[in-house]
Amino acid sequence: MSESSVRVQESTVHVQEPTGPESSTAPGTVATHCPYCALQCGMLLSRDGAGRVSVQARDFPTNQGGLCQKGWTSADLLTSPDRLTTPLVRRAKGGELEPATWDEALERVVRGIRDIQRRAGRDAVAVFGGGGLTNEKAYLLGKFARVALGTAAIDYNGRFCMSSAAAAGLRAFGLDRGMPFPLTDVAAADTILLAGGNPAETMPPFARYLNEQRRAGGDLVVVDPRRTPTAAQATLHLRPVPGTDLALANGLLHIVVSTGLLDETYVARRTNGFDEVRRAVAAYWPERVERITGVPVADQYRAARLLGAARHAVILTGRGAEQHSKGTDTASAFINLALALGLPGTPGSGYACLTGQGNGQGGREHGQKADQLPGYRRIDDPAARRHVARVWGVDPDALPGAGPSAYELLDALGTPGGPQGLLVLGSNPVVSAPNARHVERRLRALELLVVADPLLSETAALADVVLPSAQWAEEDGTMTNLEGRVLRRRRLQPPPPGVRTDLATLSELARRLGHPTGFPADPATVFTELRRASSGGAADYSGITYDRIDRQNGVFWPAPAGEDTPEGGAAAAPGSEARARNDVTGTPRVFLDAFAHPDGRARFVVVEHRPAAEEPDSEHPLLLTTGRIMQHYQSGAQTRRVPALAEAAPRPFVEVHPDLARRLGISAGELVRVVSRRGSAEAEARLTSAVRPDTVFMPFHWGGAGRANSLVGDALDPVSRMPEFKVGAVRLERI
Structure with a gap:
């Protein structure tokens, strides 16, 4: 990785918070975080007397004073000539988008929603969110869908990012926190196996931890069909045929078992289901795995020995291993390997998946995923429904059930019985969705497409109503990074005239739909309610306050309310004492004492390699x-x-x-x-x-x-x- 991609800059700039209306145009500096990936690098934003905004890196634990090229140029977006500063409305089907007042645009949205739901039912209006929304926006969007719209049809683009690793983590550990330990543990590992990730390009400051690990004499094993910049740094690069990572992981586990590298004490004391997995991986002998994956037998043995000989080892997976029709099973195969080596819940070792989107972790914890309520609660759990309904002041029976997943929702748009209206926040599915031509056709078939966005994205260009949104430096809120660390995003300046925050837009839409209360536009007020709604859940934020985040460089969840939080709150979720050791920064390392299943044990899961859904042929070779x-x-x-x-x-x-x-x-x-x-x-x-x-x-x-x-x-x-x-x-x- 070149020095130009990540630069270190020391800073002693005084940080001041906006304190009143006069500060909206005044010079100042705020400590905040990059608007892009889940590393959420710390930065300082400064505004001078002419209104120009500059970026400086700050020495935050995740980026240690470095930023990538995207971070250094992030302030350019604030003054982009492509910024939307007025609502746009398509006044005739097939006509052009034209400027409109906020009143006209919002009335068009409300009128369309009411008309569609009156004719076709509540679920005929859907919501599609994003993994880059703040926790406050993700929470209020989920509440808006289920209370103001009464629809089950809500999901988000994080389904295309973290869902396989999340599902695998839930069934193995009983809890999904992508990285259940701090990034510093990566740098201290003797051996790292990274499957399907390229952080040297996707989150360059993360590569510092890999470089530090290598400088200390550690070994890095990278599994990737491409020789990426990350793979070029590896001690050993395994290049499987795309879609065969599961077979490779099972083959590595076969070698671990057959060569005496298994941590038998750990397996007996902390896990269930290993005997079934042992029998399954007996069929993945190295020569067979080489025929499936193309990875030489000698390299398989070397990778297994590097992991097995390490005092501390870490296994990481990324989207390359997980974005498959067998992605959950592939992530489970690598988790099985980690469990057999005794890594998860062992200080200095572990398994983690690398979250991609800026708030990919928090975005799925608080209600914009089709099957979840705030606090990572299941929407079909009666106790969870009662708790959240009590916070929201509604009847539990009035809450809709689980809706379709992201692609299934998009695939049903505009079809008989499917959603006829869609509200999109923080996503661009015309470009990001699979089978994108088909998704574009489905979006065009809608009666009403509403997009809230700072820019006219490819999806916004198809909309009937476009609502201009504030950008990251123009609003407050919290994000949850890849470590499960809850961070503060701070406002440097107000949005341009004519632009509203997404919270303000949701609040006003809810009011016009007959909900004058319950949808505050103030992020601190929303976060206070989020804390109550998450209390007692797996992702318990009840003990996290803005002040606590400021004092401690972020707080790792779960962080149940207690003496450290002035507002008090419910007790920790059942079993949390066994699964985590809470300290003043929350829970940096989960699973130290026990896993989150009722018996405290992790689960091995039998998984078998199967071909990709689509394989080459003579026409597509x-x-x-x-x-x-x-x-x-x-x-x-x-x-x-x-x-x-x-x-x-x-x-x-x-x-x-x-x-x-x-x-x-x-x-x-x-x-x-x-x-x-x-x-x-x-x-x-x-x-x-x-x-x-x-x-x-x-x-x-x-x-x-x-x-x-x-x-x-x-x-x-x-x-x-x-x-x-x-x-x-x-x-x-x-x-």
Whole structure:
């Protein structure tokens, strides 16, 4: 990783909070966090007397004074010429979006909602949220859907990110906190196995921990079909055929068992179900695994021995292992390997999944996921429904049940019996959803599409009503990073004239829909209610206050209310004393004493390799895998509008192995067409041996003709309902 990608900058700038109306345009500095990935790097935002905003890194525990290129340029978004500063309304079907007053826009939304629900029922209006929303917005959005709209049809784009790892964690540990220990444990590990992650590009300051680990003599094993910048740093790079990570994990466990690396004491004392898994992985002998995955037998043994010989080892998984139609089982296979080695709940060791979106962890904990209520409560649990209904002041029976998952919701839009109206906050599914051409058609079929966004994204461009939203530096709130650390995002300045915060928009929509109370626009008030709603749940935030976050560089959940919190609160969730040791910063390390199942034991789960939902054939002979690059983030709706980032990565591309390019007569820089069974995308060919000769790679940050997700299939994991983003069959054509 180059020095230009992460720079360290010492800062002693005095931090001042806005204290009144006069501070809205006054110079000042606030300590806040980057608006992009789940690392949530600490930064200082400063506004000078001319209104210019600058960024400085600060020495926060996660980024240690470093920022990536996206972080350094993040303030450019605040003054982007593409900012929306007035609502837009399409006054005639098929007409153009035109400027409108807030009153006209909101009345159009409310009128459309009432008309649709009167004719087709409550669930005919749906809500689609995002993993970048603050905890306060995610919470109020879930409440808005279930109380103001009374709909079960709500899900969010985090379903496309963390759902497989979350499902695997729940069934193994009884609790889903993506990283159940602080990042510092990664740097101290003797051996790290990273499967399907490329933090050197996706969250560059995280790579500091890998560099520190290597400098201390540690070993890094990377599992990835591509030779990514992260893999280039590895002690050992395993390059499986895309879609075969599960077989590789089972094969590594086979070697651990057969070579005496199993931690038998840990397995007997802290787990259940190992005998069944032992019998299952007996069929994954190294030579068979090599035939399935392409990973040489010698490399399998070396990886297993590096893990087994380590005093402290950490296994990490990312989207490359999880975004499959068998993603939950693949994550379970790596968890089985970690349990067999005695890692989870052992100080200095463990298993974790790397959360991608800025609030991917908190976004799913507080109610915008189809099957969950705040506090990570199941919506079909009667006790959970009673608790949340009491906080909300409604009848538990009035709360809807679980709705469809994200892709299933999008797939049903505009169909008979499906939702006819949709409200989108913090997401751009026209670019980010699988089978994106089909999703775009479904969005166009709606009677009412409402999008709240700071920018005219590809999804907003299809809307009937667009509501301009405040950006990250223009509102307060909390985020929960990949460690489960709850952080403060602070407002530096107010939104531009004509722009409202999402909380204010939801509050006003609720009022117009007949709910004059219960939907405050003030984030601190919303967070206080969130604390009450989460109290006693798995993700218990009841002991977290804004002041406590400020004093302690964030607070790790679970953090039940107690003496340290002035407002008091309910007791900790049953069993939490056994599963975590709470301290002044909450619970940095869970599972030290016990896991979150009633018996305190972790669960091994038998999982078997199976082919991808779509395999190559004579018409589509190549494998496609997708991912991110350093300069852009998610659908690119933000980063493509930052001049420095757009200049560094201006257009979509496809990585092609030189041998494949020679066979097809493709030259470097040539525009090629990538064709799948669903459609095609056009991109510049980049010739590189970083990809396998049977595989091509496309980043997914662009819409239009270069939209990678036009190629991706919609096969879903049966447990998590995660689409299969990471493997599909394609062919290349010269244009």
